[in-house]
Amino acid sequence: MLDKILPEKIKTIISARLDYRRLYEIRLRAFMPVVINYDGKYYYLSEVGLCDETNIAVLLNSEEISEVLVRACEYSLYSVNNQLVNGFITVTGGVRVGVCGEIVRNGNEIKTIKNFTSVNIRIPHEVKGSALTAYSFVNDTALRSSLIVSPPGAGKTTVLRDLCRYISRDGIKNILLVDERNEIAAVTASRNQLDVGTSVDVISGCTKDYAFSYGIRSMRPDVIITDELTCEQDYLAVEECVAAGVKVIASAHASSPEELLLRAGFSKAFKMHVFERFVFLSSRRGPGTYENVYDGDMNCIYFAP
Amino acid sequence: MLALLLMFAFSFLGYLIGNRLALRLSDKRRYFEELISLIERLNGDFRFRQSSVCELINKQKFKSELLNRNLSEFCAFAQGETATLNLCSSNLNESERKCVFEMFSALGRYDLDTQLIILQDFKDKIEGFYQKAVVQENKMSGAYRKIGALCGLMIGILTV
Numbered sequence: 003m004l005d006k007i008l009p010e011k012i013k014t015i016i017s018a019r020l021d022y023r024r025l026y027e028i029r030l031r032a033f034m035p036v037v038i039n040y041d042g043k044y045y046y047l048s049e050v051g052l053c054d055e056t057n058i059a060v061l062l063n064s065e066e067i068s069e070v071l072v073r074a075c076e077y078s079l080y081s082v083n084n085q086l087v088n089g090f091i092t093v094t095g096g097v098r099v100g101v102c103g104e105i106v107r108n109g110n111e112i113k114t115i116k117n118f119t120s121v122n123i124r125i126p127h128e129v130k131g132s133a134l135t136a137y138s139f140v141n142d143t144a145l146r147s148s149l150i151v152s153p154p155g156a157g158k159t160t161v162l163r164d165l166c167r168y169i170s171r172d173g174i175k176n177i178l179l180v181d182e183r184n185e186i187a188a189v190t191a192s193r194n195q196l197d198v199g200t201s202v203d204v205i206s207g208c209t210k211d212y213a214f215s216y217g218i219r220s221m222r223p224d225v226i227i228t229d230e231l232t233c234e235q236d237y238l239a240v241e242e243c244v245a246a247g248v249k250v251i252a253s254a255h256a257s258s259p260e261e262l263l264l265r266a267g268f269s270k271a272f273k274m275h276v277f278e279r280f281v282f283l284s285s286r287r288g289p290g291t292y293e294n295v296y297d298g299d300m301n302c303i304y305f306a307p
Numbered sequence: 308m309l310a311l312l313l314m315f316a317f318s319f320l321g322y323l324i325g326n327r328l329a330l331r332l333s334d335k336r337r338y339f340e341e342l343i344s345l346i347e348r349l350n351g352d353f354r355f356r357q358s359s360v361c362e363l364i365n366k367q368k369f370k371s372e373l374l375n376r377n378l379s380e381f382c383a384f385a386q387g388e389t390a391t392l393n394l395c396s397s398n399l400n401e402s403e404r405k406c407v408f409e410m411f412s413a414l415g416r417y418d419l420d421t422q423l424i425i426l427q428d429f430k431d432k433i434e435g436f437y438q439k440a441v442v443q444e445n446k447m448s449g450a451y452r453k454i455g456a457l458c459g460l461m462i463g464i465l466t467v
Contacts, residue, residue, distance in 0.1 A: 010390060072415065076385050076415070078359035078360045078385075079415055079416055079417055081359055083419060114418035
């Protein structure tokens, strides 16, 4: 898919000098150097490959930035407008394209985004086995509601995807995958583009509170897996699921327990013991590096080496 | 007898050439007619179906070979199979070619409201081309056939 959306000059350099599998992120900003996250580290992209100097880095103009987005939605910007107003679109293969530009409002409602200034292309990775450590804590004596915590870009989604596959493999359980941004399973034309296991029902593109209540009613899941709890509403939806007897495995942004406690809605969920395991990840030794693991009372049960 | 046959054969050949030229005018008229119909359908589909342009376009089949060809060329471009938008535009003059190219280039690049306004603008322009093509066809297609037949006859007479 990247081949189809990237500008020719960037595509040529990446194909000739880099390995697509080690590429995590491509950040394109109008009239600014192109930045690449390669193996978890940021570099500028130049004609000769990766570099640390801005003066030789490749620049793109605003038209080229727009072209990337238009190509990403296969020349159908109007059809992804609902996603676009949330700041990103997800394209075939789970590639997430975040955008910045001029917001067009109609009263309080965001109508669309135009005159794009930045595009952030995040490439999903299937790292089979990446959730092995997490799985041993999430499913020790029984499956436990858990939160995978890390700063952005440290591999939460990859670990969640792999965790989903492990749970699916370990006896038949009904897993409801709430894929709000369509990047865990990357469903395209009713088919999962990324491997999330076999006994998984995927609901994508809707808010968590809706998906949770709808999913519990319609699919009777044993476990719900979802990405990025961001607001109080999300934590409330999780609380209701756990109260209904459904295990929830989710992810959240933070780099330490202290930071996590500052997140809106989390402290209440913590006091109510909604989660029984907190698995912290970082990019310290590349994306997906395991840090400490905590139990529901934030007692450390695994110290990172 | 042979001379008469030869004259008839040349005249018929001339008529066929004239007819071919007349058919080119009909093709052009049909191209614009169906392009307008495509824009009208897209207007509705963009509003209510929200599928990708290629998905909407692929389901449409037209009598105009040139239009069908343009649609597949656009889809190839939109799906990343070709790097640039190359549209076959034989039979179109410079301003028509430019308008059609701009119309296809503008497809799917805007939010819904803007897209509909832009398409309406192109539809108005293309309707102008269509009117011209109809007038041209009515005026010239009969004449091309007659001129063809007469020229054929003349060549036949000269040859005999």
